[in-house]
Amino acid sequence: MVSWLNRFFMMYKILILKAAEDDLGWFRKNDRNSYLKCFDLIRDISSRPREGIGKPEKLKYFKKRCLADG
Numbered sequence: 001m002v003s004w005l006n007r008f009f010m011m012y013k014i015l016i017l018k019a020a021e022d023d024l025g026w027f028r029k030n031d032r033n034s035y036l037k038c039f040d041l042i043r044d045i046s047s048r049p050r051e052g053i054g055k056p057e058k059l060k061y062f063k064k065r066c067l068a069d070g
Contacts, residue, residue, distance in 0.1 A: 010047075011046050011047055012045070012046050012047070012049060013046075014042055014045065014046050016042070024038060024039075040053065041053060
């Protein structure tokens with residue numbers, strides 16, 4: 001039961017690079033709808049990265065094992 005609760009309330013840390021931060025700033029000023037979509041995606045993957053909005057899948061050529069992989 002405890003492991004289920006931990007999974008339910010677990011949040012992952014999302015690292016946003018400077019270039020992505022600049023892009024989000026541009027979207028915030030110039031294209032509000034795209035900004036809100038990006039914000040929703042970031043918020044969603046921080047709580048449930050394998051179920052998320054759309055069709056999430058592992059990156060094909062990503063070799064490094066993530067801590068979230070268990």
